[in-house]
Amino acid sequence: MFLWLRLHDKWTRFSHGSLQIEHILTVSELIHKNSGTAFSFEVLPPLKGTGTQALFNTIDALKEFEPEYINITTHRSEYVYVEQTNGTYIRHFIRRRPGTVAVASAIMQKYGIKVVPHVVVSGMTKEDIEYMLLDLQFLGIQDILVLRGDKAKDEAKFLPLKDGYSHATELIEQINQFNQGRFVDGTSIKVPGKPFSYGVAAYPEKHEEAPNLEFDLQVLKQKQDLGADYAVTQIFYDNSKYFRFVELARQAGITIPIIPGIKPMGKRSQFNVLPKTFHLDLPEELSQAMSRCKSDEEVKQLGIEWGIQQCRELMQHGVPSIHFYSMGVADSIRAIAKEIY
Numbered sequence: 001m002f003l004w005l006r007l008h009d010k011w012t013r014f015s016h017g018s019l020q021i022e023h024i025l026t027v028s029e030l031i032h033k034n035s036g037t038a039f040s041f042e043v044l045p046p047l048k049g050t051g052t053q054a055l056f057n058t059i060d061a062l063k064e065f066e067p068e069y070i071n072i073t074t075h076r077s078e079y080v081y082v083e084q085t086n087g088t089y090i091r092h093f094i095r096r097r098p099g100t101v102a103v104a105s106a107i108m109q110k111y112g113i114k115v116v117p118h119v120v121v122s123g124m125t126k127e128d129i130e131y132m133l134l135d136l137q138f139l140g141i142q143d144i145l146v147l148r149g150d151k152a153k154d155e156a157k158f159l160p161l162k163d164g165y166s167h168a169t170e171l172i173e174q175i176n177q178f179n180q181g182r183f184v185d186g187t188s189i190k191v192p193g194k195p196f197s198y199g200v201a202a203y204p205e206k207h208e209e210a211p212n213l214e215f216d217l218q219v220l221k222q223k224q225d226l227g228a229d230y231a232v233t234q235i236f237y238d239n240s241k242y243f244r245f246v247e248l249a250r251q252a253g254i255t256i257p258i259i260p261g262i263k264p265m266g267k268r269s270q271f272n273v274l275p276k277t278f279h280l281d282l283p284e285e286l287s288q289a290m291s292r293c294k295s296d297e298e299v300k301q302l303g304i305e306w307g308i309q310q311c312r313e314l315m316q317h318g319v320p321s322i323h324f325y326s327m328g329v330a331d332s333i334r335a336i337a338k339e340i341y
Contacts, residue, residue, distance in 0.1 A: 026197035027116060027143045028229035030068045031257050031320045038321035039341055040259075041333065042071035045103045052106060058330040059111060065337045068321070069114040070107060071145055071232075074100040101135045108139070115141060116199070119175070121165045122149025122158070126174060126184045133178050137193040145232065146172055146198045146223075158209070168200060169219070172226045202231035202258055204245040208279040213245075217252045230257040232323050235274075237265075237306070238283045239313050260314055263325035264332040265303030267296045300332060307336040315340065 031038055041062055046055055059070065104115040119132060136144065148158070148168040160166045165174075174184055179195035181188060200223045203216055210216040220231060236242055246258050265274075271290045275282060282290070286306055293299045311322055324333045 024140075024142060025114075026229065027069055027114070027199060028197055028257075030114070031230060031259070034068070034320065037315045037319055038068045039065045039324075039337065040067050040069050040071065040321060041324040041326045042073060043103075044073050044327055045075070045099045052103070055103065056110065058326050059107065059113075061330045061334050062324075062326070062337065063111060063113070065341050067113060069116050069143065071116045071323070072100050072104050072107070072118065074118040074120045074149070101132065101139070104136070104141060105139050108141075114143065116143045116145050117141065118147055118149075119144045119171065119198075120147045120149035121160065121168060121171050122147075123161065123164075125161050125163045126165070127163070129171065129174060130178070130184050133175065133196070136196075142194055142197055144175075144196050144198045145200070146175065146228070147201050169222055169226060172198070172200075172223060172228070176227055197229050198227070199230045199232055199259075200228040202233045202245070202249075204233050204236045204241045205280050213248070217249055217254065220249065221252055221254050224254055224256050228256060230259060232259045233261045234280070235261050235263045235278055235325060236280055237286055237310070238281060239310055241281070242314070243317065257320045259321045259323050260319055261323045261325060262307060262311060263327075264300075264307040264329050264336060265290065266300050266329045266332060268293060268299050270299070303329070304332050304335045307332065308339045311336060311340045 025033070043055055043058055046052055100117050104117045107113060107115050117136060119129060124132075146168055148166075148171075150158075158166070165171050175196055175198060177184065178189070181192040183189060200220070202220055203210070206213045206216045207219075210219070223231075233242065233245075242260050249258060265286075268290070271282075271287075274280065286302075289302055289306075290299060293302060314322060324336075326333055
């Protein structure tokens, strides 16, 4: 006689006091098995030297909604100019948010929640990526989100590192090769681990560098054909843009789940910053409402109300999951989740 229990997304069999781990569900499997709309969110590694308490506070605020997984961003190193006492400047190459792999491990140990670290092209060489994959495999992490990542702040356009990549599809090919038991140089991995399952990014209002939405959909189709199990969208505030994107994706032969990414408004400055930063349009109704707000607190409340309305409509359309971007808005996400989950 066996007793099966679910522990941290592991289906575990107990038999006469013995413990056997049978299978760890991937994000794709979790999404497909869920009869409702799954809940997940993204966190940033702490700024260098600031500790983990703020990160844990975010997770503590949201864990009651039983997130299926937590995404952890990866940030490239960048050049900064530091003024010297003689008035000259020295250019330093620094990473402001180190520790994606370590943060993933800390979250697993403290909360037992599935983690999905970002693996990015930006600021990474092929060897950097390979060692990150090895570290994640050592930790038993099977799920990753594969992205190109942002260009460096001092670059006019995205430039790959020497011995790096230009596109996420190239990174996917390296991961596929790793999954097949071969290092990037073609040599065999003596003891291959479990293959990675991965998601990718999607852009309902098109990527800023894409010439048109049709081209963007072709790229997403290519990622699917290479092995992507699902896609998570850039943030948007107009559900009609998301529904139209999904419709066009299905027409293009894209069948993987397309998870909507949501971030509630929290500050008046975002009225101008978000459209510029993320290359999106604000619906006229939201734009008019924000223009009437006289404080950040009013914007925060508007963001919560809009988020509830937006998420309810998405759930009514049967989206498999909603993914929240938590930076600076964990309290707002909590308020939204209390109403919809």
